[in-house]
Amino acid sequence: MKPEFIRNFSIIAHIDHGKSTLADQLLLKSGAIDERTYQAQILDDLDVERERGITVKARAVAIKYPYKGQIYQLNFIDTPGHVDFHYEVSRSLAACEGALLVVDAFQGVQAQTVANAYAAIEAGLEIIPVINKIDLPVTRIEEVCEEIENVIGLDASNALRVSAKAGIGIEDCIEAIIQRIPAPKGLPDAQLRALVFDSKYDDYRGVVTYIRVVDGTIRKKDRIRFMRGATVHEVIELGQFCPFMETVEELGPGQAGYLITGVKVLGNIHVGDTVTLQGNPASEPLPGYKQPKQMVFCGMYPIDATDFEKLRFELDKMLLNDASFSFAPETSDALGFGFRCGFLGMLHMEIIQQRLEKEADVDLIQTAPNVTYQLLKRTGELVTIDNPAEVPDSGSIDEFREPIARVTFILPTASMGTIMQLCSDRRGEYKSTEFLGRDRAQLVYEMPLAEIIYDMHDKLKSITRGYGTMDYEVVGFKAADLVKLDILVKGNLVEALATIVHRQSAERRGRALVKKLKEEIPRHQFEVPIQAAIGSRVIARETIQALRKNVTAKCYGGDISRKRKLLQKQKEGKKRMKQFGEVEIPQKAFLSVLEAGKDD
Missing domain, CATH: 3.30.70.240 (Alpha-Beta Plaits)
Structure with missing residues (x-):
């Protein structure tokens, strides 16, 4: 298809302002899906997305729409709205020429509306403001237009007014996309340069690589080269998401789709890499993406030690599908072998953990999260x-x-x-x-x-x-005046419970934490002291009393020396157990570091 009949755009907005619903309507009005296959959040195919009602992964879709006697191909990306997934949004914007900025007709401009709009402006995209939910009983359309002009600085005089849920104004929206968003630049006969903007792992076909062709043309059975990975492969399958996978013979400039090469080595594909032809390679790679900085870290350990290699494989697959996540192996005296994982935020961490437990069926112990220092x-x-x-x-x-x-x-x-x-x-x-x-x-x-x-x-x-x-x-x-707060259980340092706190709040945090741990750690046959310490100075202590069995219950009267003998034997047994007994620390105890922080 000629580049002048292609439009690439993203749908960006704050959480719950109607991005996914608008994407559903675009698919329905263009005929990509019919009423029978239509369902809410059709592009949110992860279980966690449907359960939480939020978009976690950006999804690229190609639809065809007839306009003034020509068939136009509209490639759009439905993006997440939460601050933790801003990296997904920035990656999507790099593959587009325009963006629909969706704003709720009642709630108006929100924090992520501003952040996403500025990201689109920095990327040099044509932005079309869309006022959504105009069918609500109470709306503030004129005020919302003023907010768009005052806060973001966009001209809202020609903002589109739609209701994605009711299907109002969707045709006007599609026409505005065709008229106002520029066509992609690129020559079909130039040296091939295609941007890898996402990928996922298929158990049967290997790595599915999502690409956006910038220059040149890629065809089935071409020998291609990943410029960063320096690996050469043959294109086994080429296709687009319409919204489901459909094979095509070639992809030209401006088109987005997927390719399958049969690669099963997870480290060979990198998001932001450039695909070129082996026989006629491009001299310069595309700029790619800025590497995201993980700011929240936690330890993830398999409950069953034999699941360690399985967890490593599943984390490799997750890394392929989410470039903003990182992991490295680590060991802990309390928890054994595991991984130190990095995330963009707390919601990102929860989503990864949920996907590992549900999709990969790995039971995990997760330590309390902390930021980078x-x-x-x-x-x-x-x-x-x-x-x-x-x-x-x-x-x-x-x-x-x-x-x-x-x-x-x-x-x-x-x-x-x-x-x-x-x-x-x-x-x-x-x-x-x-x-x-x-x-x-x-x-x-x-x-x-x-x-x-x-x-x-x-x-x-x-x-x-x-x-x-x-x-x-x-x-x-x-x-800042920060200190490391150590936790000792039965005199042993538990590294997985250590945390970094401000000196002013250290004693308060220490007291709150040992109280929480006293509630979470079960009683043993021996006394268990729990201490919070800064260096060698103990600042808080709680003691879990020993379970005590009534060993004299079977003695009915008789000589008192028999009772004393039994009690002395019990005392010696407890002393020996205190010396050699191990304290079991449950999963909830590791998250009590977080709970103690909240109670502050």
């Missing part, structure tokens, strides 16, 4: 730490630095005082306030990332009765 040693060496167990003695540390995030809140003005107090309690630094209307405002704070990721979103929703939204981005590292 920087240590400046007295030798002048700067070290990045993502595991509290790696923190050296305080004597060798010159400066402890924590990640600082710029947080943007959009909330009702009535809740501003409470949110400002909450930010102040969490060591936030006030930056600015901007009023978006009579009863809505935008607050900007800079605060430690560790104070945000655990429960800031929940607190915000609770205080604002669901009307507040937030977006954050890490802006750098800042020196």
Whole structure:
């Protein structure tokens, strides 16, 4: 197909503003699916997406639409809305020339609306504002248009007004895409350059690679080369998602689709790589993507030690499907062999864990999450730490630095005082306030990332009765008075329970944590002391009392010396058990580090 009849665009918006529903309607109105196969969230094919009602993975689809006597091919990508999956959005935008910015007709501009719009502007895309849910009983269409102009700086005079749920204005939306989004640039006869923007693993066919052709043409049975991986393969199958996989003979400039080469070695395919022809290779690869920085880390260990290799294979598959996730093997005295995994945020971590447990059927123990820190040693060496167990003695540390995030809140003005107090309690630094209307405002704070990721979103929703939204981005590292809080169970250091806290809150966190652990660790036949310590100084202690069996119950009267003999025997047995007995720490205890943080 000629590039002038192709349009590539993304659908971007805040959570629950109707991206997936609009994508469903575009498929229905173009005839890609019929009423019989239509279902809500048809592109959200992961179980976790359907259970939670959110989009986790961006999905690329090609549809055909007749307009003024020509058949146009519209390639669109339905993207996630949550802040943790912003990397998915940025990858999708790099494969497009335009974007539909969907805004709720009542809720208006929200935090992720602003973040996604700025990402599209930076990518140089043509943005079409779309006011969705115009069929709601109460709407603020004119005010929402003003917010789009004032907050984002886009011209909203020609914003489309649609209802994705009711199917109103969908044809106008498609026509606006054809008229306003530029056609892709690229020559069919040029040297092949195709961008790998995603991939997944199929148990039967190997790696399915998603590509967007920028220059040249790729055909079935071509010998291709992945420029970064420097591997050569033959194209066994070539196709597009319409929305289901359909094979084609070739893909030209501007077209998006998939290719299968039969590769089963998971490390050979990299998101952001460039595909070119082996016989006529391109001289320069495409720019690709900026490597995402994981900011939240936790340990994942198989409950059954024999599942270690299975977990490694499943993590490799997950890495292929999600380039923003990372993992590296590690060992723990308490938990055995496992992996240290990196995520973009807490929701990202929950989704990966849920997918591993449900899709891969691996039972996991997950340690409490923590953020990345920087240590400046007295030798002048700067070290990045993502595991509290790696923190050296305080004597060798010159400066402890924590990640600082710029947080943007959009909330009702009535809740501003409470949110400002909450930010102040969490060591936030006030930056600015901007009023978006009579009863809505935008607050900007800079605060430690560790104070945000655990429960800031929940607190915000609770205080604002669901009307507040937030977006954050890490802006750098800042020196702070931080210490490593160690946990000792029966005198043994449990590295998996160690955490990094601010010195001012260390004692409070330590007391809260040992109390939580006392509730979670079951009683044993011997006394179990639980201690929180900073270095060699114990700052909090709780004791789990021993289970005591009534060994004299069978003695009815008689000589007291027999009872004393039995009690002495029990005492010696408990002493021996205390010396050699092992304390079993359940999964919930490892997450009590997180719970103790929330209680603060």
